[in-house]
Amino acid sequence: MSVSNFFNGKYILVTGGSGFIGKILIEKLLRSCGGIEKIYVLLRRKKDNAPEERLKIITDYQLFDTLKKINPEVIKKLVPICGDLAKPKLGLTEEDTQTLIENVDIIYHGAASVRFDDHLRDAVLLNTRGTKEVVDIAMQAKKLVTFVHISTSYCNCDRFEVEEKIYPAHADWKSTIRLAEEVDQHTLSILSPKYIYPLPNTYTFAKSLSEHVVNDLCKGKLLATIVRPSIVVPSLNEPIPGWIENFNGPVGLLCGGGKGVLKTCYGEENSTFDWIPVDILTKLLILITYEKALSNDIDEIPVYNAAAGEKTVMTHKELMDYGRKSIWDAPYTNLLWYPSCSMVNNLYKFYAYFLLYHLIPALLVDGLLKAFGRETMHIKDFVHNMILTTDQYGPEQ
Structure with a gap:
C-alpha cells in the first residue's frame, strides 16, 4: 500500500x-x-x-x-x-x-x-x-x-x-x-x-x-x-519555495537587521543552530x-x-553574513536605520550597545511620536527584543 x-x-x-x-x-x-x-x-x-x-x-x-x-x-x-x-x-x-x-x-x-x-x-x-x-x-x-x-x-x-x-x-x-x-x-x-x-x-x-x-x-x-x-524555517520547495508567514526565529533576526531595527544581540558568533x-x-x-x-x-x-543534525550545520556568523549579502541584493523599503547587526558574547558590552543603538534611539522616536500626539511603541518593542535576545542566546542554553 x-x-x-x-x-x-x-x-x-x-x-x-x-x-x-x-x-x-x-x-x-x-x-x-x-x-x-x-x-x-x-x-x-x-x-x-x-x-x-x-x-x-x-x-x-x-x-x-x-x-x-x-x-x-x-x-x-x-x-x-x-x-x-x-x-x-x-x-x-x-x-x-x-x-x-x-x-x-x-x-x-x-x-x-x-x-x-x-x-x-x-x-x-x-x-x-x-x-x-x-x-x-x-x-x-x-x-x-x-x-x-x-x-x-x-x-x-x-x-x-x-x-x-x-x-x-x-x-x-x-x-x-x-x-x-x-x-x-x-x-x-x-x-x-x-x-x-x-x-x-x-x-x-x-x-x-x-x-x-x-x-x-x-x-x-x-x-x-x-x-x-x-527550528522550523521557510519551505525549501513546496508548495512555494521560501514560504513564511511569521517573523519567529532566525527569520525575525534577519528581518530586524535588514530593516535597521535590530543592531545587536547577545550570543556566540561561532555557535551553531x-x-x-x-x-x-x-x-x-x-x-x-x-x-x-x-x-x-x-x-x-x-x-x-x-532535525538536520550535522548535515547542514551553520553558525550564527554565517547566517548574518548571508543576511548582509541578501540585503544588498534585495534591500528592504522604509528602513528605520542603516541595516547592520552584530552579535557579542560579552554581556556588559551587549548592554552598552543596547543602550546606544536601541534604547536611546527608541526614546528619541517615542518622544517625537508623543510630541505629535501619536501612540508610542518603540520602547516596548526594543525592551521586548532585549529580553528575547538574551533569553534565546544566553549562556544557559
Whole structure:
C-alpha cells in the first residue's frame, strides 16, 4: 500500500491548523493524499471571526493557490471545529466531541503557544493540559488509527546530546496541571524560575511535560508517535519555495537587521543552530504516520528528532553574513536605520550597545511620536527584543 492510498477514506483531526506548520501540513495532505474524506481543523473563535471565517482566511493564503488549480473542490474537505486548547475538554460542544469520537482516524496535535515568555500558568494550561485533553479525545475515538504529537527538540535543551527517547520528567505533569489550575498567578510567578529549572523558559518546560502526557496515557493503549522538530524555517520547495508567514526565529533576526531595527544581540558568533524546512517536516509527519500505523505496535511510542543534525550545520556568523549579502541584493523599503547587526558574547558590552543603538534611539522616536500626539511603541518593542535576545542566546542554553 502506498502512502497516499493509506490516507484514502480517512478522517483527520488537526490542532494548530492556523499555525505555520499546521497550514503546510493541511495543504500537503490535501494535495498529495487526495483520497482523504475530511480534515477537521480545531480553531478557536478569535475576536469577531468565527472558525468558519478563520478557515476561509487560511485557505485564501497564496499557499493554497497550487492546490486550488489542481483540485479546487478538495478545499471542501476542510471542516472547522470550534474549540480552544486552553479550556477544559478543549472548549468543545458535546455534539462536536461526539463527531470527533465517532469519525476520527488520525490526529495531528500541533497546537501550542511558542512564546518563551508565557506565564507558567498559560504555558501549562495550553501546552500541557491541552495535550492531555487532545489525548483524551484520542483515547475515546472509536476508529483511531494513530496519534501524532508534535513536540520540539528543545524540550530537552538542558542536555548536551538529545537522543530519540523520553527523558525523566522535570516535574509531575498531573501535579503541575493542578498547580496551574489552583494556585494564584502571583505565587506561580515567584515559584516559576525554581520550578522549571534547569529548563530556561516555560515553553520548553511545558512542552517537555506534554511528551510525558503522551507517553503515560498512550503507551500500551493506542498507536502514538512523538516528533521533535528543531527550528522550523521557510519551505525549501513546496508548495512555494521560501514560504513564511511569521517573523519567529532566525527569520525575525534577519528581518530586524535588514530593516535597521535590530543592531545587536547577545550570543556566540561561532555557535551553531539546527533548523528544518517546514515542507520537509510535513513530509516526515506524513511518512511517520504511515510507518507507525503499519507497525501496529502499541507497546512503544517512538520519538523522532526531526532535525538536520550535522548535515547542514551553520553558525550564527554565517547566517548574518548571508543576511548582509541578501540585503544588498534585495534591500528592504522604509528602513528605520542603516541595516547592520552584530552579535557579542560579552554581556556588559551587549548592554552598552543596547543602550546606544536601541534604547536611546527608541526614546528619541517615542518622544517625537508623543510630541505629535501619536501612540508610542518603540520602547516596548526594543525592551521586548532585549529580553528575547538574551533569553534565546544566553549562556544557559
